[in-house]
Amino acid sequence: MIRTFFVVLLLLGLGAVFAGLMVGYTPDAELNATARYYADNTAADTGAANIVTAIIVTYRGLDTLGEVTVLFLTAAIVALVLAAGREKDPASRIAPPPAGELLTTGSRLLAPLILLLGVYVFANGHLTPGGGFQGGAILASAVLLLLLTDPLRHFGHRLISVVESLSGFIYVLIGVAGVVLAGGFLDNRILPLGDFGALLSAGAIPVIYTLIGLKVGAEFASMLVSLSETEEPR
Amino acid sequence: MSKARHTIALFATLFVFWVLLNGTLAPDTLVIGVLVALAIALLFPNSLSALDDLAPLPRVAGAVVRFLAYFIIQLVKANVALAYVVLAPSLPINPGIVKVRTKLKSPVGRLLLANAITLTPGTLSVQLEDEFLYVHWVTVDSDDIEAATASIVAGFEKELEVIYG
Amino acid sequence: MVDALILVAAVLAGLAFLLALLRFLLGPGPADRVVAFDGLTIVSVTGIVLAALFADRVIYLDVALVYALLSFLGVIVVARYLERRP
Amino acid sequence: MGTLLDLLGGLLLVAGTTFLLLGGLGLVRMPDVYNRIQAGTKATTLGTLLTLAGAACLQPGWTIKLGLIGLFLLFTNPLSSQVLARAAHRGGLHPAGVTKVDRLAEDNPRELGPKELGEPS
Amino acid sequence: MTLVTTVMGLLLALASVGAAVVAIRVRSLPVAILAAGLVSLLAAVLFVLLAAPDVAMTEAAIGSGLTTFLFFFVLGRVRGGGDHD
């Protein structure tokens, strides 16, 4: 087919470009100037041990606010797009096969532990790998496990949206507090930096990341819930 | 079992996990752990914890140790048997799904029983319904309910009955 | 000596990975591939632990923890899909 | 003492990965889904647990975290296998030809469906 | 131990490219989705080898459960219309 031919031709060209990029590539031996600044000054500036977290929450905090907003818009649009297909009466939905006792018990046992792991991941975002985005995804995974076990389970839209908007509101509030009390928007030094390596350290980073975690978790959960409430065909 | 006892069991499990995850006993970690564990225990009352339905302590301790020892022996046995099956050129198997009976009532106990059966020689729990457990068995000795129960379930059930009375 | 043992362990894990991958590529049915998927993710947990040993960083274990707890979710998602009658 | 512990750790690592290899071999050699699940679950669970124990011997400071990983695996691994086995059965996949007994299918005749899952795709 | 890490990377690279080819070539859609999930889980292990545990954790948390669920969910809803090529 002529179309496939053009596609393959295009991809061959792209592959040639990639190969050209690869041939002369040698990884740097030293960090570049930006990375070097982060490596040298993060601990003193922010008190965070995880430099990636420091970049996301403080140095590039405004970008992260944008990311979270994009995610919020995505969740809202998913809900809007699917709103037309939603059942009015949850009782009339066709029941999928029951989950069976093993899965039910297992998910009742594991869901709280997964939630706890999610909270651990975002509360320790400044010390260990992880942070608000990962923690939020893990929280949403726990919701997913419960949804898989009982697809007709009714999740409170209200609770999810309250958590979502409240954490977003406090997040912005902390950002403004940074302007007033410290060096600028989303500056984490509105709280004391504390001992390097402790759970309550690095100023407002754990607080901000916890809020991001709750917000991201609520956004993903609302996506899952609005998908699962669409109409079964036939 | 009362609702309060259930919440306390869940809270205790979550708190222990929090401390193990963090790996420290710093006061701020403990305070936050209490808050988080309490929030999850209250927000998800439908959850279970391994401490639910536990019988009084002194009786349980011995049974837990015996259960774990039996389980580990069975797990190693399972793997040796599997190694024999996998490495033998002729694949000496005779698989089938048999039905066995369990007397356990506690959900956690039943799940532990099913998991233990899955990890022991040549058996895999497929479905649990009321008092019957359907087990896929690589080498079916007998398809009689009672005989199969005796050879698959009995060893674990004895201890689990003590633990989750 | 110990280094050699770790090396042998890594080679064995690699072979296990290849065998599970072979099952994934061969199929034949969706259920077989899910079993292979399960096997691959568990071997990958071992891989992450070995990587943590090589790099001598305890923080990599957090990734293994998340991986161990969440990779089973993927299997359950597929299983719940497969059991719906067409 | 340290070297002895290291040696033990290395040996445990090798033992664990050997079981992983056996599990992989089982995945390839077993004739049907259920037997493959059996091979997969048992061997990989024990193999991973032994590997974690070996790593704990090599790095004693990591023991708690490795223990947690092992504990989670001990719950999730058999659980996913059971759910998968049940799904395969409900999806209409019967144990392979050598099998003689199938009590579950006898008790739930409605679950005898087309052999969709087993067919090559 | 750099050699071992490189060989591990090679295995993972081969596996993920293989899984990607399976994902776009296989006829059955569920298998394609499963293979795409496998690509992202293997990429997570590669991220660990590339000294990026944060990224690895994100990929593992999102690629394993959530993405696969979204696909399978939509697939379950469009059953019948999903596969006629």
Place this chain on the structure above:
Amino acid sequence: MTLVTLAIATGFALVLIGLLGALTDRNILRMIVAFTIANTGVNLVLIGVGMLPGRTAPILDEAVSVAQAAARIVDPVPQALVLTAIVIGLGVTALMLAYALRLHQTRHSLDIRTFTELKW
């Protein structure tokens, strides 16, 4: 062949495979699957570029002290970028799938050839 070039090559390969699938398949769901593969490939390339051989993760603890950080860690900036990119990628995938579901609800087809309104 080092780990870095290996990762970058894998990433490029995944991008090409994903694009091939996305451009040649007729089924919308398959196109989305291929798209996620290309997404993973791009992330792999970015992380590979940020990796410096022989160095370790940009997280300071007992193993890497503050003083030696600049000499021992990899570039953290691409990691921060990719981290958010993955999360946004999930959002994009969810959005595409929601649209695909709506298209199927209204037109009962997922074949891209049946959607010709915007074709020119």
